[in-house]
Amino acid sequence: MDFGLAAVVTEAMAKVTSVRGTPFYMAPEQILGEEISALSDQYALGCTLYHMVTGRPPFVEGDVLYHHIHTAPVSPRERNPRIPVWLDAILLRTMLKDRTRRFPSVGVLLQEVDRCLAGARGNGPLSGTVTP
DSSP states (O other), X not given: OOTTTGGGXXXXXXXXXXXXXXXXXXXXXXXXXXXXXHHHHHHHHHHHHHHHHHSSOSOOSSOHHHHHHHOOOOOHXXXXXXXXXXXXXXXXXXXXXXXXXXXXXXXHHHHHHHHHHHHHTTSSOOOSSOOO
């Protein structure tokens, strides 16, 4: 797994024009050589979970790096209709191109998953959309 790989790039390496990571799971900001953070890892996690529930990464054809920067992924539910609406929304939010629109932290992401799971079990509110 690549999680955290971008965070360990030294300052000297950051000045070199190169991209490091696995193309199928790289965040747009990582590809562009911009500042990377836990939000970049959140994007990679979203791509990994997308692969797990659909059987393939979000982008596999053509210029994969281009797609990570410019193309919205196909809804996971379109590839696997058994995926709950709430999980579809969570996965798509983790893979937003604009990192400021992703979950502010993995903790908040997990709270949203807990909220949705509680609703699915009948123990709390459940909505078809993810809380902003």
